[in-house]
Structures are given as C-alpha cells and as structure tokens.
Amino acid sequence: MQLATVKEIYRETNRFLNQKVEISGWVRTLRTSKAFGFIEINDGSFFQNIQVVFEESLENFAEVGKLSISSAIRVQGELVPSPGAKQPFELKAETIEILSIAAADYPLQKKRHTFEYLRTIAHLRPRTNTFAAVFRLRSVIAYAIHKFFQEKGFVYVHTPIITGSDAEGAGEMFKVTALDLAQPPKDEEGNVDYSKDFFGRVTSLTVSGQLNVETYCMAFRNVYTFGPTFRAENSNTARHAAEFWMIEPEIAFANLADDMNLAEEMMKYLIQYALDNAPEEMAFFNNFVDKSLFKRLENILTSDFVRTTYTEAVEILEKEKEKAKFEYPVRWGMDLQTEHERYLTETIFQKPVFVTDYPKDIKAFYMRLNEDQKTVAAMDLLVPGVGEIIGGSQREERLDVLESRMQELGLSAEDYWWYLDLRRYGGVNHAGYGLGFERMIMYLTGMSNIRDVIAFPRTANFCEF
Amino acid sequence: MQLATVKEIYRETNRFLNQKVEISGWVRTLRTSKAFGFIEINDGSFFQNIQVVFEESLENFAEVGKLSISSAIRVQGELVPSPGAKQPFELKAETIEILSIAAADYPLQKKRHTFEYLRTIAHLRPRTNTFAAVFRLRSVIAYAIHKFFQEKGFVYVHTPIITGSDAEGAGEMFKVTALDLAQPPKDEEGNVDYSKDFFGRVTSLTVSGQLNVETYCMAFRNVYTFGPTFRAENSNTARHAAEFWMIEPEIAFANLADDMNLAEEMMKYLIQYALDNAPEEMAFFNNFVDKSLFKRLENILTSDFVRTTYTEAVEILEKEKEKAKFEYPVRWGMDLQTEHERYLTETIFQKPVFVTDYPKDIKAFYMRLNEDQKTVAAMDLLVPGVGEIIGGSQREERLDVLESRMQELGLSAEDYWWYLDLRRYGGVNHAGYGLGFERMIMYLTGMSNIRDVIAFPRTANFCEF
Numbered sequence: 001m002q003l004a005t006v007k008e009i010y011r012e013t014n015r016f017l018n019q020k021v022e023i024s025g026w027v028r029t030l031r032t033s034k035a036f037g038f039i040e041i042n043d044g045s046f047f048q049n050i051q052v053v054f055e056e057s058l059e060n061f062a063e064v065g066k067l068s069i070s071s072a073i074r075v076q077g078e079l080v081p082s083p084g085a086k087q088p089f090e091l092k093a094e095t096i097e098i099l100s101i102a103a104a105d106y107p108l109q110k111k112r113h114t115f116e117y118l119r120t121i122a123h124l125r126p127r128t129n130t131f132a133a134v135f136r137l138r139s140v141i142a143y144a145i146h147k148f149f150q151e152k153g154f155v156y157v158h159t160p161i162i163t164g165s166d167a168e169g170a171g172e173m174f175k176v177t178a179l180d181l182a183q184p185p186k187d188e189e190g191n192v193d194y195s196k197d198f199f200g201r202v203t204s205l206t207v208s209g210q211l212n213v214e215t216y217c218m219a220f221r222n223v224y225t226f227g228p229t230f231r232a233e234n235s236n237t238a239r240h241a242a243e244f245w246m247i248e249p250e251i252a253f254a255n256l257a258d259d260m261n262l263a264e265e266m267m268k269y270l271i272q273y274a275l276d277n278a279p280e281e282m283a284f285f286n287n288f289v290d291k292s293l294f295k296r297l298e299n300i301l302t303s304d305f306v307r308t309t310y311t312e313a314v315e316i317l318e319k320e321k322e323k324a325k326f327e328y329p330v331r332w333g334m335d336l337q338t339e340h341e342r343y344l345t346e347t348i349f350q351k352p353v354f355v356t357d358y359p360k361d362i363k364a365f366y367m368r369l370n371e372d373q374k375t376v377a378a379m380d381l382l383v384p385g386v387g388e389i390i391g392g393s394q395r396e397e398r399l400d401v402l403e404s405r406m407q408e409l410g411l412s413a414e415d416y417w418w419y420l421d422l423r424r425y426g427g428v429n430h431a432g433y434g435l436g437f438e439r440m441i442m443y444l445t446g447m448s449n450i451r452d453v454i455a456f457p458r459t460a461n462f463c464e465f
Numbered sequence: 466m467q468l469a470t471v472k473e474i475y476r477e478t479n480r481f482l483n484q485k486v487e488i489s490g491w492v493r494t495l496r497t498s499k500a501f502g503f504i505e506i507n508d509g510s511f512f513q514n515i516q517v518v519f520e521e522s523l524e525n526f527a528e529v530g531k532l533s534i535s536s537a538i539r540v541q542g543e544l545v546p547s548p549g550a551k552q553p554f555e556l557k558a559e560t561i562e563i564l565s566i567a568a569a570d571y572p573l574q575k576k577r578h579t580f581e582y583l584r585t586i587a588h589l590r591p592r593t594n595t596f597a598a599v600f601r602l603r604s605v606i607a608y609a610i611h612k613f614f615q616e617k618g619f620v621y622v623h624t625p626i627i628t629g630s631d632a633e634g635a636g637e638m639f640k641v642t643a644l645d646l647a648q649p650p651k652d653e654e655g656n657v658d659y660s661k662d663f664f665g666r667v668t669s670l671t672v673s674g675q676l677n678v679e680t681y682c683m684a685f686r687n688v689y690t691f692g693p694t695f696r697a698e699n700s701n702t703a704r705h706a707a708e709f710w711m712i713e714p715e716i717a718f719a720n721l722a723d724d725m726n727l728a729e730e731m732m733k734y735l736i737q738y739a740l741d742n743a744p745e746e747m748a749f750f751n752n753f754v755d756k757s758l759f760k761r762l763e764n765i766l767t768s769d770f771v772r773t774t775y776t777e778a779v780e781i782l783e784k785e786k787e788k789a790k791f792e793y794p795v796r797w798g799m800d801l802q803t804e805h806e807r808y809l810t811e812t813i814f815q816k817p818v819f820v821t822d823y824p825k826d827i828k829a830f831y832m833r834l835n836e837d838q839k840t841v842a843a844m845d846l847l848v849p850g851v852g853e854i855i856g857g858s859q860r861e862e863r864l865d866v867l868e869s870r871m872q873e874l875g876l877s878a879e880d881y882w883w884y885l886d887l888r889r890y891g892g893v894n895h896a897g898y899g900l901g902f903e904r905m906i907m908y909l910t911g912m913s914n915i916r917d918v919i920a921f922p923r924t925a926n927f928c929e930f
Contacts, residue, residue: 005618007618024718027891043686043718044684044686044687044717045618045685045686045687070890070891072891072892072893074718099718099894100891100892100893102889102890102891106889106891121883122680122883123680123883123884123887124890126680126681126685127683127684132684132685135620135681135684135685136685138621139620139621139622140615142611142623143611143615146608146611147608150604150605150608153470153472153510155600155601155604156603156604156607156608157600157604158607158693158710158919158920159920159921160708160920160923160930161626161670161693161708162639162670162695162707162708162928163928164928164929164930165930174627174642174643174663175641175642175646176639176640176641177639177642178637178639178697179640179646181640181644181646181649181657182656184646184647191647192647198639198699198707198925198926199707199923199925199926199927200926200927200928201928203928205626205627205641212920212921212930215587215588215589215591215930216600216920218509218592219591219592219597219600220509220510220591220597220600220601221508221510222509222510227692227693228692230626230627232643232663234663242627242663243625243626245623252509253489253508253564397565418586418587418929419588421588421589422588424567424568424571425535425567425568425571425589426491426492426536426537426567426571427537427565428489428565429564454623455622455623455624455625455677455681456624456625456677458627460663460664461663462664462665463627463628463629463664463665463668464629465625465629465630465677465680465883
C-alpha cells in the first residue's frame with residue numbers, strides 16, 4: 001500500500017497504476033446505485049479530482065453511499081485504468097474510512113454560486129474550482145517572482161510596513177496607533193500627543209517600499225521588495241483594495257531602457273511560468289473565465305513591446321480622438337485616462353506598449369528630470385485588456401536637481417534626509433518600477449474583480465474573517 | 466569589452482581572465498603612491514570586493530587617486546592574475562570613469578563602528594561587510610523557505626495584515642484606523658463610533674496568520690504563509706521587535722509527529738541551503754560574528770532531533786535543579802523559562818529537542834486536547850544557543866471539543882464562526898507551526914540583536930526611515 005496524493009497519481013501515473021494506493025481527501029460529488037457508487041475526491045494537492053469506485057462488497061457500503069459533500073475519507077484500493085472516457089484511471093476502493101461527515105447545510109452544494117455570494121464565505125470558496133485555480137496560481141506566480149529575481153542575483157528586501165514618513169504622497173494612509181482612541185493623550189495646545197504613542201510619533205501603513213528599497217539598491221546593486229501595501233481610499237471599484245501586494249525592483253548603474261528591458265523580461269517570464277507550471281488551472285481560466293486569455297497572453301509572449309514617448313502618444317491620440325470617441329479630452333500635459341491607454345495598446349499598437357517621458361507635473365518628485373526640463377524619465381507599461389499594469393522611472397540621482405524639485409513641491413528636506421544621503425554618498429543612476437501583484441493575477445486569470453484574487457480582501461466597510 | 470559583475474568574475478573566472486572587462490561599483494578602499502594605486506571596488510553583486518590597479522599613465526590619475534570612500538566609478542581594463550597573495554586576480558585599469566564623488570563626511574570610513582551607531586544610519590549600513598552579509602543571507606533564506614515549501618507542493622497564502630478579529634490573543638495589537646484621532650466620531654453613549662471608520666469596525670494589525678491559513682489548509686491540504694506580523698508590546702529586548710516576519714505552514718491529514726517531521730526537515734534544509742548558497746557570508750559570520758557557528762549548525766544537520774514530552778522534561782529538570790541553579794522554579798503546570806529550555810537542549814541532550822504535550826492551561830485554545838484531558842498536542846522546538854525557535858501544534862478538529870474549550874476560555878463562538886465552520890464541513894486532523902523569520906536569521910548568522918537582522922527595525926519609540 002503506497003500513500004499517494006492526487007497530484008502524484010496524475011503526474012507519475014505509471015508509478016501507481018495497477019498498484020495498491022491510499023489517498024485521503026474530500027468528497028466533491030457522489031453518485032450511487034444499488035450495487036455500486038462513484039465518488040469524486042479532491043485532496044487539495046491538485047486541481048483535478050480522482051474518481052473512486054466502490055461496490056456493495058464494501059463493509060460500510062450504505063454509510064459511504066450517504067456521505068454528504070465535503071465529508072472527508074481515506075480510501076485504500078487499486079488504481080486501475082478507467083473504462084469511462086472522462087478520466088484515464090480510477091481508484092477501485094477496497095476500504096473507505098470515513099474521517100469526518102460534513103454537516104448537511106454545507107453551502108457549496110452542486111449548484112453554481114455567484115462570485116458575490118462566494119465572497120461572503122471566503123473561508124470556503126477555495127474549495128470551488130474557480131477559486132482553487134485562482135489561489136493556486138497566485139501561489140505559483142508569487143514563487144515565480146522570487147525565482148525570476150533571485151536567479152538574476154537580486155537581493156530581496158523586506159521594507160517596513162509601519163512607516164513614520166508620508167513616503168511619496170502616493171495616497172491616503174491608514175494610521176497605526178497603540179493609543180486609546182476614546183481618550184488619546186493631549187499636549188498643552190489640545191492636540192493629540194503622539195510622543196506618547198508606541199513609536200513616539202505619528203505612524204502609518206506603507207503605501208510603497210520604493211524609497212526604502214532604494215537605500216538597499218545603493219548597497220546591493222539589484223534589489224526588490226515584495227510585500228503588502230495599503231491605501232485608505234474609499235474607491236469602491238473592481239480594481240482597488242485597501243490592502244494589496246506589490247513588487248518593486250530597483251536596479252543600479254541602470255537607466256530607463258534597462259528598466260523597461262527588465263519589466264518586459266519579467267512579464268514574459270511570469271506568463272510562461274504560469275503556462276508551464278499551472279497548465280490545468282490556466283486551461284480552466286481560458287475555458288471558463290476568459291475565452292480570449294491564451295490568445296492575449298500568447299500575444300505578449302511573442303511581441304517586442306512597443307516603446308513610445310508620452311508626447312508621441314498624445315499626438316497619436318489627438319489624431320484619433322474623433323474616431324475613438326474619447327470621453328476625456330486629450331492634450332499634452334494631462335494624465336492619460338484608461339480609455340486612452342487601452343486605445344493605444346489595443347487599437348493602435350495591438351500589443352504591449354511602454355509610454356515614456358511624461359510631463360514632470362503629473363509624476364512623482366523622485367523621477368529623473370530629462371534634458372528638456374519638462375518631462376521626466378518615467379515609463380508606464382500598458383497591456384491589452386487592462387491598460388496600465390506597471391509604472392516606473394529612472395530616479396533622480398543628482399542631489400541639486402532633486403533638492404530643487406522637492407522645494408518646488410514643498411517637500412521638506414529634513415523628512416527625507418536619508419533619501420538625500422543616497423545622493424550625497426556615491427549615488428549613481430538607478431531605476432525601478434512597481435507591479436501590483438493582484439493586477440498581475442487578474443491579468444493572468446481573466447478574473448475581473450480584485451476581491452476575487454485576494455484570499456481575504458479588505459475594502460471600504462469590509463474586513464471580515 | 467565585456468560587461469561584468471564582481472559576482473560573475475568570482476564565479477566564472479575563466480570566462481573573464483585575460484579578457485577586457487568593464488565593471489561599475491563603489492570605492493571601498495583606496496591606496497595610492499606616486500606611480501600607481503589600488504582600489505577595492507564593491508558592486509553590490511557579491512560579498513567580496515575586486516581589486517583595481519591603476520597607473521600614472523591613466524589620463525585622470527590624479528583625480529582618481531583622490532577619490533573619497535563610496536564614490537562610484539566605471540572601470541575598463543584587463544582582468545589579470547594577481548601577483549599579490551590576497552586575491553586571485555585583479556583588474557588592470559585602462560580607463561576609470563568617475564560616476565559620482567561621495568561627500569567627504571561619508572560616515573562609513575575605514576574605522577570600526579558599533580552596531581548601535583550603525584542602527585542610526587540603517588540606510589547606509591548594508592554597505593558594511595557585516596550587514597551586507599546579514600541582508601544577503603536574509604534574502605537567500607527567504608527564497609529557500611519558498612523553495613522548500615513550493616517544491617513540496619505547498620500553496621503560499623497571503624493571509625490578511627489588517628484584521629477585524631483578535632485572533633488568538635497572542636499579544637497586544639496595533640490599531641489601524643482612518644479616523645481623525647483628535648476628533649473621532651462618537652456614538653450616543655460617548656464611545657468612539659467605529660462604524661464610521663474605514664472598515665466600519667475596529668481593526669488591528671495581525672499577530673498571526675494561522676487561523677486564516679487553516680481555512681486554506683482545508684482546501685489545499687498543505688499550505689503556508691510568510692508575511693509580516695505585529696506586536697504592540699513594549700519589551701525592549703534584543704529578541705523582540707514590533708514588526709517581524711513569520712512563516713506558518715499548515716498541513717492536513719497530519720498529526721503532531723508529521724508536524725515535527727516537517728519542522729525538522731525544514732530546519733535542516735534551511736541550514737544546508739545557507740551553507741551551499743552563501744558560503745562567503747557564512748564563513749564571515751563564523752570568523753567574525755560567532756566562532757561556534759559552523760559547529761552549532763553542523764550539530765543540527767547531523768542530529769536526529771530529540772522528542773520528549775513536557776512531563777518528561779519537567780521530571781528531568783526537577784532532578785537537575787540543584788546542579789543547574791535555575792532562577793525560576795520548575796514544576797508541572799508552569800511554562801518553561803528560557804533557562805530551562807536551554808538547559809534541556811544544551812546540557813541534557815546537546816542537540817535540538819522537541820518538547821511535546823504541554824499542559825492545556827498554558828497553551829492556546831485551538832490546540833488539540835490529548836486523551837489525558839490535561840495536555841494538548843503542542844510542540845516547541847528548542848535549539849542550542851537560543852532555546853525555543855519554533856512553536857506548533859496539532860489543531861483541535863473536533864467541533865464539540867473546540868466549542869467547549871472556547872467556552873471555558875470565554876471566547877465567543879460568533880467571533881469565530883468561520884473558524885468553527887472548518888470543523889463543521891469536512892474538518893480533518895491537521896497541524897502546523899510558526900517560525901519567526903528573524904529568529905532564524907539570528908540563528909544562522911550569530912547576530913544577537915533582532916534590530917540587526919531587520920532592514921529598518923520598528924521597536925518601542927523607534928520608527929525612523
């Protein structure tokens with residue numbers, strides 16, 4: 001008798017075929033007649049189920065025949081070629097031990113459920129096909145990200161989650177406190193006295209690890225962070241969550257072209273990795289979630305990504321604005337809207353597009369000023385079906401330029417003393433970008449709501465589980 | 466001319482020897498005489514430096530000779546065997562381009578600095594040998610953890626950081642809020658009205674992902690989380706931080722013995738991985754941080770870990786208490802102190818020890834009650850030099866037992882409805898453990914303060930950078 005997982009049986013069938021095996025798992029479906037029955041078992045190790053056949057010779061035939069969905073069993077028997085066309089093999093049960101009988105009100109019965117409903121039982125939804133596929137893929141891609149960067153010699157940095165600085169002003173921040181909100185200590189002027197808080201100052205949840213990771217870039221050359229980030233923005237859309245994970249690589253002795261090369265290579269690597277390492281899940285997404293998925297991903301794998309400047313992009317969009325019927329106006333100096341981004345990547349170029357060199361006024365203070373004094377060495381990667389998926393830039397390494405830019409924007413040099421130090425002590429040209437991990441998972445699966453690619457999503461007025 | 470990193474030159478020397486190469490990096494040391502000079506360059510890709518030799522024939526010989534520490538340069542030249550004994554090769558410079566001149570007040574000059582001082586310049590300390598080694602190892606081990614679990618088919622789950630529940634009461638929690646602390650909204654009774662907060666309820670930073678990850682364990686069989694966790698505890702020790710990373714695997718169809726087998730295998734894997742994949746860094750730690758390091762790690766690699774019950778351990782300790790001169794008393798029912806743990810693993814067994822089956826009253830509610838009704842199926846792993854490094858248990862899968870245990874402890878079944886659901890709907894025996902990531906890094910490096918293995922540590926009254 002060999003212990004086996006369903007994955008092992010599918011992946012190494014020859015090792016188990018016509019052998020006695022033992023598996024444990026949960027009942028997904030059960031059909032029974034007087035003399036025999038079929039159980040589809042899933043043991044969590046693999047996307048697909050394995051079919052168990054049992055006959056009335058089984059000691060506890062009657063009990064087994066009445067098992068409820070999601071009950072757990074341990075089966076011993078022989079793995080034999082299946083006469084049915086639906087599966088290559090089946091397990092002919094000799095004994096079935098009942099480990100646990102699921103209560104009859106188990107919510108995931110055979111019928112289909114809406115994604116909305118399934119969010120209310122987020123603790124059970126990974127047992128459905130869709131969410132089993134989504135969350136296994138999420139795990140596979142998280143690993144692929146580490147593998148990609150580590151094999152290139154990048155150093156992974158855990159940038160801090162709790163921060164004392166307002167970072168880049170990238171968005172509304174959550175406060176972190178150990179004070180009693182009902183009666184916070186006050187100073188003489190009646191203001192909350194944060195010097196009495198745990199950290200002795202105002203602290204928040206990070207919105208980006210970039211500034212911190214730049215410090216490590218100046219030590220290790222190539223680094224990345226991959227961790228949770230937060231926005232206290234009440235935007236109730238399908239693409240925003242209050243808590244999400246971000247990947248932020250940063251490379252030294254590198255310019256914007258190097259940055260784009262890295263992003264392009266990473267995108268292709270992750271797509272190929274998904275197809276190679278989660279073939280059953282990817283096929284499921286292509287069949288049941290987004291029928292254009294494989295075509296869309298294939299297009300990225302085989303394309304050289306377009307590189308065009310913001311100025312060129314705006315010229316193109318201005319020419320096309322009648323035909324395209326944009327809702328928002330297009331003119332130099334404005335940020336591109338999703339409709340513009342999608343038009344560029346889907347209609348004009350029909351493949352991924354890096355738009356570079358945006359007006360400095362619509363970009364962050366740390367982006368490197370170009371020679372024209374009007375634009376910065378920024379880049380956004382636009383992909384068909386989504387629009388922007390990556391945003392990055394070469395960083396301003398020149399101390400004087402950075403300082404005058406900060407002054408223009410009213411940022412205090414004192415608050416950023418350590419960030420400026422990087423420019424004082426051996427600062428070199430460097431660049432980086434941010435990829436929202438959930439956006440990437442949505443892109444790879446075709447899932448359209450960010451709540452459905454996060455195990456326990458946190459959004460405005462929702463923090464269950 | 467080949468672009469190269471210092472790592473490539475060390476690892477693939479034959480590819481570059483007697484060839485023209487170009488490297489970029491930072492000046493670590495510089496010695497110069499009238500006719501020639503030596504520069505040790507580090508480019509961040511590798512623990513070791515490379516020596517550059519330059520002669521007065523160099524166009525900018527005078528300028529290069531005056532370069533300050535941490536200035537950045539690009540060197541082109543030939544990689545030649547070194548006549549010196551200290552390095553196998555050196556780079557004979559043909560051109561040296563000065564990329565950036567570090568200000569003269571750069572704090573990391575040649576002299577030694579204390580770790581305490583270096584914490585005040587956490588943005589620069591990864592440029593020192595010690596911290597370059599620590600933080601590269603941290604990255605290598607983070608990857609090793611993913612590799613270990615992923616290659617075993619475990620699914621990585623990002624459990625939530627912001628939580629609405631008090632979890633296991635594992636410690637003081639930080640509150641997360643978007644309310645204005647100066648003027649929080651109040652309800653009719655004058656209490657803070659959290660229904661007006663971002664999530665519409667009280668929310669905190671997680672202290673453990675375990676309860677959440679158990680839900681995925683019942684779907685995917687073998688799962689793990691690896692993410693930040695938080696404690697608002699004002700314990701100003703060398704082993705506690707307010708923000709730290711934790712690894713929490715959870716396995717289904719598994720008991721306490723399986724749990725210990727997994728922990729033992731993981732510990733050995735991580736140690737071996739460090740020795741194999743960061744040999745220069747590990748040798749540095751053994752030479753300069755903890756001269757007993759290799760001996761200590763070797764002992765773990767070659768030992769079968771001891772497994773003893775709490776009851777046996779207490780008997781042993783009671784017998785030895787005179788000889789050992791314990792500060793704290795020993796008797797059945799009390800939690801073991803660090804002195805007891807270390808005595809067991811260092812003096813009695815002289816190798817790693819799992820202590821199992823602790824009294825239920827000193828352990829968490831979710832641990833599985835043993836047949837004696839007095840102990841639970843818990844385990845702590847004690848290792849020489851540290852004491853406890855891992856804590857885990859088999860979980861209570863029996864709904865009725867769990868419910869009555871929660872009632873005993875005054876925990877509300879309503880708050881845990883989804884956790885109890887796991888027992889209603891196909892709950893099976895399962896187990897897991899937690900490993901503090903920083904503890905592991907301290908163990909692997911010999912570093913004795915947790916602040917020195919976290920890039921930007923967060924502790925009471927300290928949240929800089």
